[in-house]
Amino acid sequence: MTARPADATGRPTLEQVAEAAGVSRATVSRVINEVPTVDPRIRAVVERAIAEIGYVPNLAARSLVTRRTDSMALIVSEPPGHTVYETPFLQRLFTDPYIGRVTAGAQEVLRPRGIHLVIIPADPPAHHMVTRYLRQGHVDGVLLISSHGADPLPQHLADLGIPAVLSARPGRPVPVSYVDVDQQAGARLAAEHLIGRGRRRLATICGPQDMPAGQDRLAGFRSAVATRLGVEVPSVQGDFTRGSGEAATHRLVDRHPDIDGLFVANDLMAEGAVRALQERGHRVPEDVAVVGFDDSIAARESHPQLTTVRQPVEEMAGEMAQLLLAQLRDPQRAARSVIFTPTLVIRQSA
Incomplete structure (x- = not known):
């Protein structure tokens, strides 16, 4: 025929x-x-x-x-009215190694299943547009990078019934699954390492304190130092960018010129901190030992290379994708959390 x-x-x-x-x-x-x-x-x-x-x-x-699009959204969100950061949102989005690592980890799970990942910036001017896009059913679910307690997007997703998984513990209770690392345990690793290297005049450059990660890393470091040394740790806040780490280090050393150990709440800021210390004539690690957090490419590009707390971002992002796929298979599945264990990667800076 x-x-x-x-x-x-x-x-x-x-x-x-x-x-x-x-x-x-x-x-x-x-x-x-x-x-x-x-x-x-x-x-x-x-x-x-x-x-x-x-x-x-x-x-x-x-x-x-x-009723499937075979597409998922990776949304990087910043809440409306947020003013902590000095660096513009889109500049931070495309210079932060964390975003690339999350994308790579999620793709490892989704691409073999023929699922496309759509990256969507959600800075304050675009929030209503992103919400409308999601309500129109252009994607099957959302992997959400949202770290600020004031961000309304996690609750909006829950209210709309859109399947979603968060990249970190939400700042306030919301019935959405999330994947995180034990932030306080990671900061304690940094404190124990610096103290074990004989450093006693410790300080920290913390992240924004409206973010659970920023809060937990500061709390974990301060708690460990108080337990071991019985002292309070001075801190200066940065915004998780290289420039803010550099500026914060200058402010910190102006106030505390005798510090000999520094914990910086992420690698980008730590790279900036090393640069600022060297500009002021401090040798790293001989004069000031520096420990970062993340084990990103910034840790390996720093001179000297950074000792840092590793969070397995690619594996965590893969777990986010798996949780989202499981939710799509079973919409009645209860929200759950998966917490990864951090490790310390020792290099030349401490």
């Missing part, structure tokens, strides 16, 4: 696949839409016909059947 002609665009049609495979159009549709009840032998025949003819499914039509 002669196969039916292709459509007006010249592309093979569903009917041609059905005729080549000797099955009904409905059976081909079930195979394409991955209906699990199709007999494996029939599925193999249909898939072979698809390959031979070169049929490409109409994704728009398929989404009407499956």
